[in-house]
Amino acid sequence: MANSQFFWPGQEERSLLGRFYLASSLSEAMNVIFPFQFIYLYLVMERPEWAVIPTLVETIAVWLMEVPTGMVADRWGRKLSVISGDFLSGLSWLAIPLAVSFRGLLQLYAVCVCFFLEGIGQTLVSGAEEAWVVDNLASAGREDMVERYFARIRSFGSLGGAFAGGLSLLLLLLSRVDQHILNLLWYLAAFGQLTSVGISLTIPEHQPPADEEDQAATRPKIDEPDCCVPFFDQARQGFSAIFHFQPLFSFFLALVVSSFAGSITSEAFEISLLTKGLDARGLAPLDIISDLTGMVVPLLAVAISQWLGATASLILFSLISAAVVSLFFTRPGLWLAVVICLVFNIIDDLWDPIADARLQSLIPSSCRATAGSIINQAKELANSAGIGAFALLLGRHSEELRQATPDLIEAFSGGVSTMPQVPKGLFGLPIPDLALVLFTFVGLVAIPLLIHSQRSSYRVLEESRAHPDDRHKSACQEEEI
Numbered sequence: 101m102a103n104s105q106f107f108w109p110g111q112e113e114r115s116l117l118g119r120f121y122l123a124s125s126l127s128e129a130m131n132v133i134f135p136f137q138f139i140y141l142y143l144v145m146e147r148p149e150w151a152v153i154p155t156l157v158e159t160i161a162v163w164l165m166e167v168p169t170g171m172v173a174d175r176w177g178r179k180l181s182v183i184s185g186d187f188l189s190g191l192s193w194l195a196i197p198l199a200v201s202f203r204g205l206l207q208l209y210a211v212c213v214c215f216f217l218e219g220i221g222q223t224l225v226s227g228a229e230e231a232w233v234v235d236n237l238a239s240a241g242r243e244d245m246v247e248r249y250f251a252r253i254r255s256f257g258s259l260g261g262a263f264a265g266g267l268s269l270l271l272l273l274l275s276r277v278d279q280h281i282l283n284l285l286w287y288l289a290a291f292g293q294l295t296s297v298g299i300s301l302t303i304p305e306h307q308p309p310a311d312e313e314d315q316a317a318t319r320p321k322i323d324e325p326d327c328c329v330p331f332f333d334q335a336r337q338g339f340s341a342i343f344h345f346q347p348l349f350s351f352f353l354a355l356v357v358s359s360f361a362g363s364i365t366s367e368a369f370e371i372s373l374l375t376k377g378l379d380a381r382g383l384a385p386l387d388i389i390s391d392l393t394g395m396v397v398p399l400l401a402v403a404i405s406q407w408l409g410a411t412a413s414l415i416l417f418s419l420i421s422a423a424v425v426s427l428f429f430t431r432p433g434l435w436l437a438v439v440i441c442l443v444f445n446i447i448d449d450l451w452d453p454i455a456d457a458r459l460q461s462l463i464p465s466s467c468r469a470t471a472g473s474i475i476n477q478a479k480e481l482a483n484s485a486g487i488g489a490f491a492l493l494l495g496r497h498s499e500e501l502r503q504a505t506p507d508l509i510e511a512f513s514g515g516v517s518t519m520p521q522v523p524k525g526l527f528g529l530p531i532p533d534l535a536l537v538l539f540t541f542v543g544l545v546a547i548p549l550l551i552h553s554q555r556s557s558y559r560v561l562e563e564s565r566a567h568p569d570d571r572h573k574s575a576c577q578e579e580e581i
Contacts (some may be wrong), residue, residue, distance in 0.1 A: 109252060116240055117249055119303045120233060121256040123296040127186075128260030130292020132268035133193075133285040136383055139370045140282060143212070144200050150208050152214040152367065152491040159484040161219025164476055166226065170338070170473020173228035179305040182232060183297055190293035192217040197283035227472030232305060234460055239306035246458035247405070251398040254453055258394030265391060269384035338470035341463060348462040350553035352475050354546040357454065358418075359479035360446070361543025363486025364535055369441045372532035376434040386438065390445040397449040404450065410458045411554040415547050417451050425540040428533040437533075490535055495501025 133140065142151035173181035189308065192214045199210035209555065237245050268285055342352055405413050424443050427436065463471045524530055529537065 112242070113248070113252075115247070116242060117233065117552070119299055120229075120249075120255060122141045123299040123303075124253055125231040125256040125260035126299065127292050127296035128257045129263040129267075130295070131261070131289040132264045132271070133282075133289045134261065134264060134387070134440055136268070136285070137411040138283075138367050139374060139383060141200075142371065142374075145211070146204070146207060149491050150311070152487060152494060153208060155367070155492060156484060156487045157212040158215040158219040158222075159480050159487060161216045162223050162226070163484055165220050165223040166473045166477030166480060167338070167470070169223040170470045170476075171221075171222075172225045173231065173473075174470050177305060178228040178232035178235070179300070179303065181224045181228040183224075183300050185221040185228070186293055186300065187221075187298045188224065189221035190290045190297070191230060192221065193286050193290040193293065195284045223473070223476075226476045227470075230460060230472060232303075233389050236304070236306045246460055247402055247453070250453040250456040250460075251402045254398040254449060255395045256389040258398075258449075260391075261394070262388050262391035265384045265388035269381060269388070273381070282411060294407075322474075338474050341471045341551070342474060345462065347553045347554040348459075350556055351459065351462065354414075354549035354553065355459070355475065356478050356482045357546040358451075358543055358551065360482035360486045361539050361546070363483040364490040364539055365444060365448075367487075368490065368532045368535045368539075369437075369444070372437055372530065372536070373434065373441065375530065375532065376437055378434060378438075386441065389442060390449075393442075393446055394449045397446055398453045401450045401453045405454045405457075410454050411550050413454055414451060414458075414550055417447050418543055420445050421540050422544055425537050428529060428537050429527065431529075436514060456561075484518050486539060493535060 109121070128134075138151065138155070141154060142148060145151045169181060169185075195214045195217075196211070199214050200207060202210050234243075234246055236248070237243055267288075271281060271285070341348070343349055373383075373386075386499055401413070408416065421444065424440055424447075427440055430436075432440065459472075459475065524534075526534055527537075
């Protein structure tokens, strides 16, 4: 029974979390544009660096709205926030095909508006969905399922993603590729997103018991907000939870560094593979492989975390990433670059559920969405900085990259050959490969921050044992340590 529930949720887990899993899986299953989203923009926009700008606008929107939407979720309900965000994202995807049909700067402006709306949709969901789930589990007395949820939601998302990759590849292989077919992929993705909204409407929202924080000697004490607490006071509580609790603050800084390091990974890999001769349709099989591994790897992450501990696991994954990306110094061909890309995807699937569960264990319920949104805002700021730096790097070599970039229809029709004239930078590496190396090495800065967070946890736990009535000095869960 235990082994079967490792791969598939048991009856109680299905009752508490099943509709969350279903909504996520369905949304991912219909998101058939996802394997090609960036490369679609890279090929259809009039200048190569323009493909990065909408993503930058999206991250700026997330950065600006993350905290306000988190406070909205804490005040008026996490369920309403999640549903509104998913609905707005679906509408923005519907508008993308129209936006790319414009010419000149109008094309760039229209696409940026769509991605700005998508960013706002993300902020409404970010932090609120996790808070909704964790509070529902706390109200049922099953906080032990939190780490399992973060692993399982990625697993079910990967299941849907594998279906989406197969469906999109089938459409591209069995039909004559033109702009209308590619637009259809956006419409299908929007339909899946809006359908998942309907599922989310059926999920109840519960609040944890009033003494939930009293029982958790694992978080700083924060007064419960009520509807009369001003927005600024609510934001102050969120900032206080982060900056006055040393283990959480150090872990927060580590997440910011890792967000900067991973900000351009997907885009840089896609450009690297395309300029090494990959048929753009080949991104779908790669995405399918990543999704198939993603169905199991997050579940293994839980076991690894229980074996090594969260901090040791995250440090190990960072070191493996640096070792693997160093293979670019050997000037790899297409297939070795594909292997490196797949390894990075696996490491992401291992890192995220452990980091998410660790973070949630450090945040009090009363400001969980607000504090989570503040952390996400800082991560998005780091993400924006990384994407902006990548856009500047591409802009410096705009003409060379344009000459090395195939036509949109050619790229999706098997007419691509290796592009030998890709501009090179430091160490003689092609620009996309160089970006991957530099950003990954920057991510190693997170290691001392993770160590400091863990040591602070030990110290605060010892103090809380010496002074059991001082809840301000509570630390992360003892079993986590």
